[in-house]
Amino acid sequence: MKTVSATQAAKNFGQILDSARSGRITIEKQGRPVAVVYSYDEAQALEEMKMRDLERSLVQGLKEFTSGKSTPFDENAVARICATGRKRAAAAKKELT
Numbered sequence: 001m002k003t004v005s006a007t008q009a010a011k012n013f014g015q016i017l018d019s020a021r022s023g024r025i026t027i028e029k030q031g032r033p034v035a036v037v038y039s040y041d042e043a044q045a046l047e048e049m050k051m052r053d054l055e056r057s058l059v060q061g062l063k064e065f066t067s068g069k070s071t072p073f074d075e076n077a078v079a080r081i082c083a084t085g086r087k088r089a090a091a092a093k094k095e096l097t
Helices: 006-011 013-020 040-066 077-096
Strands: 002-005 025-029 032-037
Touching: 002 006, 006 013, 006 025, 013 025, 013 032, 040 077
Parallel strands: 002 025
Antiparallel strands: 025 032
16 A cells, blocks of 8 residues: 655645555555545445445344344443454455455
8 A cells, every 4th residue: 555645645636546546545644644545446345345244234133133142232242342343344454455
């Protein structure tokens, strides 16, 4: 992934847009990543993956609920949900690269 400074991105915005067609570009401010620019097609693919993942999760949740396998929403639920989300995000990111 190409990395440019915010100053470079501002000065060469058209070039950044053209480059985003072939790969993601990380924009850094004071040496820290603050944004990523990527193509519209990649954005559409990400949205489609998120919707498919949401649909799979809903279907699985409904199956678990109707079969009595659902888990209670307690103090550990947030941690379980976040851990699952991080795993899915990492898998989706890996799928894109």
